[in-house]
Amino acid sequence: MTKIESKIKHSNTDVLIIGAGPSGLMAATWLARTGVPFRIIDKRSNKIFSGQADGLQSRTLEVFQSFSGSTFDMRGLDSAWKMANHMNEFCFWSPDETGKLVRSSRIPDSIPGISRFQQIVIHQGYIEKWFDETIKTFSDGKSKVERPFLPISLDIDESKVEDKDAYAVKVLVKDLSKDAVADPEQFNSNVANGLYRQFEGDQDKFYTNIADIENDPNVKLDDYEVINCKYVLGADGAHSWVRKQLGIEVEGESTDFVWGVLDSVPITDFPDIRHRCAIHSVDSGSVMIIPRENDLVRLYIQLKEVPRDPSTTSGTSGANSKGRIDRSKITPELILKNAQDILKPFKFEIEDIEWFTGYQIGQRVSPKFDKFNRVFISGDACHTHSPKAGQGMNVSMMDTFNLGFKLALVCKGLAKFDILKTYESERIQVARELIAFDHKLSRLFSGKPMIPNSTVIQEGVDMDEFHRVFQKGGEFASGTTVNYGESSLIDLSATSPVDEDGRSFSLVATNIPVGRRLETTLIESQADGRVIHIVDRTLSDGRFRVLIFSGDVHTHPSNLKILDEFNTFFESNKHFGKKFTPVNAFDNSVIDVITIHGSRRHDVELFDFPEFTRPVDYKNRLDYWRLYTGVDTTYHQGDIDAYEAYGIDKKEGAIIVVRPDGYVAKVTGFNIRGLEDIDKYFNKFLIPQTTNVLTPKDKSSNDRDRFVKPLLAV
Structure with a gap:
């Protein structure tokens, strides 16, 4: 010290x-x-x-x-x-064979169906x-x-x-x-x-x-x-x-490509100013248009000429000879002038400048x-x-x-x-x-475009390749296709070999890639018929989820008997729920077990199911939000079928373990061995809590704020 x-x-x-x-x-x-x-x-x-x-x-x-x-x-x-401004369409503009700036294609800004949010x-x-x-x-x-x-x-x-x-x-x-x-x-x-x-x-x-x-x-x-x-x-x-x-x-490295950014309200006759656009000019550079809230538009503009400080060198690859950029010379006026050159013959002026900056591209x-x-x-x-x-x-x-x-x-x-x-x-x-x-x-964005059918300019960025890269990158850019590999928190055992998209699947849930975020589908509460997204029942509060897909218990009564066996397992002090939960804490405050059967809601009753699917707490209050159906014709959302969405057989069922961040950690069979496998999974990294004794809960206390307060291990 x-x-x-x-x-x-x-x-x-x-x-x-x-x-x-x-x-x-x-x-x-x-x-x-x-x-x-x-x-x-x-x-x-x-x-x-x-x-x-x-x-x-x-x-x-x-x-x-x-x-x-x-x-x-x-x-x-x-x-x-x-x-916010919602991004619906992406337009590409580049020179035609005469060098005139034209719209070359349009695509959806987000890949349709990749998420419920764009x-x-x-x-x-x-x-x-x-x-x-x-x-x-x-x-x-x-x-x-x-x-x-x-x-x-x-x-x-x-x-x-x-x-x-x-x-x-x-x-x-x-x-x-x-x-x-x-x-x-x-x-x-x-x-x-x-x-x-x-x-x-x-x-x-x-x-x-x-x-x-x-x-x-x-x-x-x-x-x-x-x-x-x-x-x-x-x-x-x-x-x-x-x-x-x-x-x-x-x-990594820096390049000598310098871009300006300008937030303002545009005055222009450019027809796609309220779409996201990628624009390549013949020889004045490129610009990306991002329409924003409150009439604002953001321009990412390639700066063709940027003042340098002659007494310095940047010390980065590709830019050594020109010296450090003189940022004091980067102004809204300089950025606007470059944008006007790129967008010709369209007129472009601005009002209400809110913000600007300049940066060098580097990775x-x-x-x-x-x-x-x-x-x-x-x-x-x-x-x-x-x-x-x-x-x-x-x-x-x-x-x-x-x-x-x-x-x-x-x-x-x-x-x-x-x-x-x-x-x-x-x-x-x-x-x-x-x-x-x-x-x-x-x-590809910063390079000079190749002019189609031109006898003058044969070299440059192939606009078709640029479109392909941008479209393919849309999946990655959405953030929904991240794969996490095998680790203490991801169990890829009993899954298929990795496919060309990096995904591994279990035979019992053929549409759920292990190591990716759980894609959402609709489920329906057995207690009150409310239809929700399954991910809205697996919120970010620090708890693991064990999703038991018990199949169609009405058509296959033996599946209900398996649930009864599960009840015996969960009553044991040795099972993962009790073992890794502090004494006197809520039973689902570390591992939340949710059952999603495959029968129509009106074909079964809440109390047909064993107690672990509808437990009571220290005040004898029944928890109605542990039991759902994944298959039904609902009043307002039409037909739902989580089993079909996830590739789960309605006779065989499956069990899915979801991490607190919503990523699928393990998939196993709907049987006692499956529960034992999950117990082994948690044993790898969770610490037994049998000696962690919390203060017993007071039955006379007012705990109506229990849903807002932290839920992890309480």
């Missing part, structure tokens, strides 16, 4: 999140929802400017929905869906605000982003990293709220912009060396704090301070996402790329959506420390696929 640290206040927290962008906020949402102590700090004194990231992909919206239930709501989903666009400031409100709701007002806090030093005690209860990481931070800290540089522009954050080396000046603090007689000790942490997450951007403290160097990925499974990095700290496919904010949030529930399980003593290793193994593959996709797409 340094001299300054011995003189200032100390505090403890399970998880410290450094960086309150979307990736950090997603992690905070998980921890708030699961009741894990955490803090989240950010060096910005202000909320985000308009602009920055603006696209929400299908999977991200599914995740937002997964934090919303019938009695609580993640503010982002409903608000975003109502306020891509939408709305600026990042709204999204961060909704996260803030959700975190406040889930934490009962106890947690919020602390601004402006600057991390000064980070130390890992290697002697403690294997002790799951130890505060093995120490972070010295400074409260900047009493300092006269100016807003980030705006480069003499009166329009909000992101230029200050787009180029390497800019953010180092915001940090202070601890030696400088100790030698400064004017240091105010009250401004400093040592936060002792079990875990630290660095969600602090492309020039991540946390990553630098870990000594991790990103790998980089970190070779490591953690150190000792104690300090993690996520989002832009792990991977940087161009914004063409709308992946930056989305993939960043999915990083911590993957990590958050694992931290929660470990912090609450429910799971072994080793599950944290699966964060890097699962997400680094996604990052590499993202970089490869973006590398190809950005170069």
